[in-house]
Amino acid sequence: MIESLLMGIETVFQPLNLLILFSAVFIGFLGGALPGISGTMLVVILLPITYGFDTTSAFLLLTAIYAATVFSGMISAILFRTPGTPEAVATVFDGYPMAKSGHSSRALGIAIVSSGIGGIFGTLVLIFLTPVLASVALTFSSPEFFGLALLGLTVVASLSAGQLSKGIIGVAFGLFIATIGIDPLSGTQRYTFDMNGLSAGVELIPVLIGLFAVAEVLKKGRENTKEKQEASNTKIKIFEKEIFKKIYRTITRSSLMGTFIGILPGVGATTASMLSYSEAVRWSKNPKKFGKGAPEGIAAPESANNSAAMGALVPLLALGIPGSATTAVLIGAFILHGLQPGPNLLETQSNLVYAIFIGLLIVNTLIIVCSKPFIKLFTKIMNIPYYILGPIILMFCIIGTFAVRNSVFDVWVMLIFGALGYLFTRINFPVAPIVLGVVLGPIAEDEFRRSLQLSGGNWFVFFERPVSAGLIIVAVLFLVYPLIKKLFKKSKSSLQSEAG
Amino acid sequence: MKGKVLLLASIGLSVFLTGCDAVSSESVEDYPSRDIEILVGHGPGGGTDVFARTVGDLLEEELGVNINIVNMEGAGGATAKNEAGSRPGDGYTLVASSAFAPATAQGNIEGLDDLRPVARMQSDVFTVLANPEVYEDFDEFVEAAENEGVEVGGVGAGDMDEITANLLIEETGLDINYVSFEGAGDMHAAALGGHIDAMMEEPGPAVEYISSGDLIPLIAFNDERLDDFEDIPTTVEKDIDLIDGVERGFVAPADTPDEIVSEIESALQNVYESEEYQQHAEDQYLTYREGWLGSEEYEQKLEEDIERISEVID
Numbered sequence: 001m002i003e004s005l006l007m008g009i010e011t012v013f014q015p016l017n018l019l020i021l022f023s024a025v026f027i028g029f030l031g032g033a034l035p036g037i038s039g040t041m042l043v044v045i046l047l048p049i050t051y052g053f054d055t056t057s058a059f060l061l062l063t064a065i066y067a068a069t070v071f072s073g074m075i076s077a078i079l080f081r082t083p084g085t086p087e088a089v090a091t092v093f094d095g096y097p098m099a100k101s102g103h104s105s106r107a108l109g110i111a112i113v114s115s116g117i118g119g120i121f122g123t124l125v126l127i128f129l130t131p132v133l134a135s136v137a138l139t140f141s142s143p144e145f146f147g148l149a150l151l152g153l154t155v156v157a158s159l160s161a162g163q164l165s166k167g168i169i170g171v172a173f174g175l176f177i178a179t180i181g182i183d184p185l186s187g188t189q190r191y192t193f194d195m196n197g198l199s200a201g202v203e204l205i206p207v208l209i210g211l212f213a214v215a216e217v218l219k220k221g222r223e224n225t226k227e228k229q230e231a232s233n234t235k236i237k238i239f240e241k242e243i244f245k246k247i248y249r250t251i252t253r254s255s256l257m258g259t260f261i262g263i264l265p266g267v268g269a270t271t272a273s274m275l276s277y278s279e280a281v282r283w284s285k286n287p288k289k290f291g292k293g294a295p296e297g298i299a300a301p302e303s304a305n306n307s308a309a310m311g312a313l314v315p316l317l318a319l320g321i322p323g324s325a326t327t328a329v330l331i332g333a334f335i336l337h338g339l340q341p342g343p344n345l346l347e348t349q350s351n352l353v354y355a356i357f358i359g360l361l362i363v364n365t366l367i368i369v370c371s372k373p374f375i376k377l378f379t380k381i382m383n384i385p386y387y388i389l390g391p392i393i394l395m396f397c398i399i400g401t402f403a404v405r406n407s408v409f410d411v412w413v414m415l416i417f418g419a420l421g422y423l424f425t426r427i428n429f430p431v432a433p434i435v436l437g438v439v440l441g442p443i444a445e446d447e448f449r450r451s452l453q454l455s456g457g458n459w460f461v462f463f464e465r466p467v468s469a470g471l472i473i474v475a476v477l478f479l480v481y482p483l484i485k486k487l488f489k490k491s492k493s494s495l496q497s498e499a500g
Numbered sequence: 501m502k503g504k505v506l507l508l509a510s511i512g513l514s515v516f517l518t519g520c521d522a523v524s525s526e527s528v529e530d531y532p533s534r535d536i537e538i539l540v541g542h543g544p545g546g547g548t549d550v551f552a553r554t555v556g557d558l559l560e561e562e563l564g565v566n567i568n569i570v571n572m573e574g575a576g577g578a579t580a581k582n583e584a585g586s587r588p589g590d591g592y593t594l595v596a597s598s599a600f601a602p603a604t605a606q607g608n609i610e611g612l613d614d615l616r617p618v619a620r621m622q623s624d625v626f627t628v629l630a631n632p633e634v635y636e637d638f639d640e641f642v643e644a645a646e647n648e649g650v651e652v653g654g655v656g657a658g659d660m661d662e663i664t665a666n667l668l669i670e671e672t673g674l675d676i677n678y679v680s681f682e683g684a685g686d687m688h689a690a691a692l693g694g695h696i697d698a699m700m701e702e703p704g705p706a707v708e709y710i711s712s713g714d715l716i717p718l719i720a721f722n723d724e725r726l727d728d729f730e731d732i733p734t735t736v737e738k739d740i741d742l743i744d745g746v747e748r749g750f751v752a753p754a755d756t757p758d759e760i761v762s763e764i765e766s767a768l769q770n771v772y773e774s775e776e777y778q779q780h781a782e783d784q785y786l787t788y789r790e791g792w793l794g795s796e797e798y799e800q801k802l803e804e805d806i807e808r809i810s811e812v813i814d
Binding site for chain 2: 028040043044047048137139140142182183185187189196197199200201253265266271293314316319320321322325328329330331332333335336338340341342343344345405406407446450453454456489
């Protein structure tokens, strides 16, 4: 292993490969920051170019781009409430409020540190534990996935900013949106009204861009935009000791969580960042500050999505199974380069695999080092008056949404959700629970039904397996606990009043 | 006022119509004179996507124009086919097609009313794969299915995997519980993790698991034994009348003129016979059956399949 690592270092430090890594980071930064241009798309676009490269250089390029886009999705999420990649959606929840209150440089700094640590942690796990963890991931079956999604959904209470009933309505709405389209388990059309666009389901990215970015452009259009946004000239401080003291626990927990969720087949970095945001809220002593610019609320999703992106490579390299959408594209890339990813890849292509490992380690370091000048460029954009910037953001949203799967229908979906999102902000309806429902809905529903398919309709399947039983019981407890607490308080106060 | 509008409209219409005419008469002779789009109904990285990209690359050289692969993921490939059906049949839109017959039988696409076949290039063989420590061979699998029932995974709902599994149940009377997965990756994970007893899959995508010893094919849906798996029985020798598999080819909007279809068809045939493509097919274990069917034979085959599968679904 040490030998392979040294070989990897030797390969990666060839001038050409270093150049490739640098350009990949730059391309990834740019793509990730633009809404709609995700890592998946960039890898697909650049794949034909890599045919001319040798395999190692090709995969250094593709994996580095993948890592860099997951990182830079947060830039536009924090500055413009526009998640540049779906992975950055949870970063909007606290990143944008913090930036809005004049601390955009601090928000970006927290995101950079958390992303960097998450990414490096994920890569180290990838290097040293890939074979072990891949087999652990295989023990997860449908009931466990359902338990995990259910646990994530129960956090709705803390995401709804004290308005529990609105939060529950929001989650239900999100879950409903997730059911639209051809049902993957039975092939039945659901809520499609014979429209070709709807039969493919409502894509996540148009919903996110609509609810956040477009809604914000509409909202700002009503505001007095003459006031200059400050913060654009303040220096980005990547490392602030006091802040770091506050968030290092969150970073540690979220990096661990993110890596593990990323390793699970079929669950990607978007879900990981949502779930670890939820857990950050749950574990916090002061959950009410989330959604208003809490540093932990940026640290949690950012360390989770970057570590999950690395974790998703574990099943890919150890078993040939994609851990997420982008890794599915990487599998295709392997095949088109004449390689077959599978359980033997670590042995037969160890030079390639270890070069990828080292490349990722360098990329995650480069992310911390290079992001500052890049983000500075981006914050300069904030100096542009909003009556010019707003339409430009809107234009990028439209192009980006169209590009996801070349569908004009998706653009309409995005605009409709933009109008909805605007309406929601007007009536003070929390948007985060909707996103929670849309992201976790498909996992929860499909895995629930697949569990029952697997067990032949036996409901005990969820409780026969220790991990799923544990997850579900904890989820139910979290749901019931606030109600019991309320009841308890009530009876106590009524007792007191009786006594009085 | 009304007259003016009418006049303007008729001028506009006639300009539009002459424009169309000019384009179509020009394009049949000069075809191809601009970029061609190949729509893929599945996400990048999957079997159909890899097929489209491999062929698209070689087809570029044959036709001398750029070919853009456009992923229109959704509804088991139906989205892309419906989109193509609504586009003009000028030869500049093609669909890399798989699961054409089941999607038609299910009513998710208009089938041969909307699209016309150009050529089939791949005809893959289904196998049932399982962990060798659980079932040593097909007979043990049958025994287990008769005694306690088995869970068999497949990709998609109502697609070829499920239809074949249902046909297998119908033919053999075995107690098979079909479990559908959204992607091949999830299914492979479930099979490797022992959460399903067996899975429906072609040898190509599973070959690494076979060579690592994690999985073995129990039976091949073919009339002859497969070259690399001489010990594996076939459905035909077990008296099961099923030789299905995944078929991939190209279809075009139904109103694409014959001249253009035959031009693309012969270009595809050159691609099919090229050394590069044959090497790819061999690497992906796609050479057990002849893949090539010209437009007429492909259309006939699809008609038969649609009829047969519609009966199963009803």
